[in-house]
Amino acid sequence: MSKKIITPVASLAHILPEDYRDLVDRGPHGKSVGIKDLGSFKEITEEHPHCAGCGVSLGVRLALAALPAPEDTLVVGTPGCSFFALSQTALNYSNTAFGNQNSVASGLKRMLSIRYPDKDKDVVVMAGDGGIADIGLDMTLHSWFRGEKISTIMLDNEVYGNTGGQESGMSPEGQVLHMAPKGKNFKKIPVFEMARTAGCVYGAKVTIASPKRLGMAVNRAILLARELGPTYIQIYTPCPTNMKFSPADTLRIAKEAGRAHYAFEEFMTEEAAGRIAAMEGGQEVQED
């Protein structure tokens, strides 16, 4: 998208809402801004109705700030907590039936490749653990088997948040939750490992407490998906409302997870590693 498309004619600019004018004047379109620049540009996320201390809302905010080309990014989601922030975002966002996101994204990406053969249109799936790992797992995996050139980002709060705190396939073993009154009796579904086996060319596991790594992973995933094939990122986005911790403790919980079951991890094919080296010149990303 050219910025001209959203730029209002000067004589009518004053009737547009302030946040829209702000987006045109100070938005990220066509600029090389990312998570490190947060606070210095108008973000494409707007106000949202997530709970206080919501990990998902921070995950969405960080991932969107890290998009390499927000002006040509289309996000496909699924019903669940993530849509509250995503539906109030200055990019095309769609969610329809629960779990169908990777199929919708497959059709969308292919059609945009037909209609815009000379342009990169980044199709990104952003959805929760229930949508990706439970009800939509077959469609997640098949999009990877087929080698669809899309990025899949799981916002993993390890619970069905929006429906009130039920067990998800990504909940930790033993956790007592609604619909698991005696505790979950099987392990977290190994979607990250399955992504590698199913054909993703790049994968990363990261928490919202590591914004720089998160930004790096999102950037890599989207750029690699343009050329090479499917990519996957799993972001730990803890839920104070359903996991019953104080909203002020979200980052502490995420940091602790980052030292335990959610340690930063990446995989990539040799070809992907070569592209990353060429794109980044071998720069290491470290959290402060």
Next chain:
Amino acid sequence: MCSEKQKNRDTVAELLHGLRNKAFITGSEAVAEAVKRANVDMAIAYPITPQSESMHLVGELFAKGYIRDYYRAENEFAVMAAVHGAALGGGRVFTATSGPGTLRAMEMFPVWAGARQPIVCAFMCRGVSLPPSIQPENIEMGMLLDTGMLMLHAENGQDFFDMILQAYLIAEQPDVHLPVGVFADGFFVTHTREEMLLPPEDCCLPPYDPGFAPVPVFDMETPPMRITRDPLLNKSNFISGSANASWHQEVLAAAERARKHIAHFMGGLLEVENPGAKIFIAASGTAVSQSREALRMMQAEGMDAGLIKIKSIRPFPASELSKALEAADLVVVPEFNAGGWLAREIRASIDRNHRVIGAPRVFGGMTMPPWLIVEEVKKALGAGQNRGGC
């Protein structure tokens, strides 16, 4: 492939009213012949009997360059979701399914309508479990009546061919922009060969132009950008409830606006044979063909009988039926399903609806011999005489 060969031609008029050549083909082949001329950008397939052959042939069209992208997806829900994604991206799409596949994909059909997508899907109707049956039966149509999609019911292979092309023309009208299901009774239509008339191969629909869509295209080129593409109204308050309701009303209104386009491209929502008759058979799909034979038998016996072929199930020709049946004493509605959805629709559309006899109904692989229809007519007339008029 299509658009290069047909510059400066009114191909819509040629397709609908131009010279045609004879072909002796199956209904499945007729589907492929229609798709070949429909300038389809993308088709997505998943096998199920009796649909499979048509989507094999559509795949061959892709291999020959008639379609720009095509793949076999993992199940019908995934197919209908991917077709939705492709339509979001602003192109013309096609898919097809049957019976259990229709039910598996069910959640996506109201999504297509709600997202105002002119998707054309062929349904080769068959039985649904339990008990399992792959035989011709159209109970799935009764389950789709209120999904918001338009529904056309083909009597034979010629109808199937014509209706697929007509479906795109109707679906893509800016004041309609809704999905259209084109239904045919499996096997009877898909697997039998009949003589059909086809327009020349180099005559195709003009390409789909998403610029005429009544909703913004999902391509990050069409403002406004700050939108939820779908009518997501998840909050429980009066404003969002009202907004959701008005969106639904607009989907229904768009289907109503389709009536004039159906009349224009298809010559009406129904066809009446022997108007003014006292006894009518009203049917859709292959039950119409069986009814034609039954009608011939009744007329040979001197009965004052007529036939109504209902082509459009959604929108439903309620006022046309009411008018056509004004002077009728008896309306017999033969159906290939156990539920009797067509008889219900007709009963809900006309006055003095005790005149409607919902029979015969065959299903699970039974055939519908014409004498069965004649017998129902005679039975109803006899019962009518016993109770002093019907």
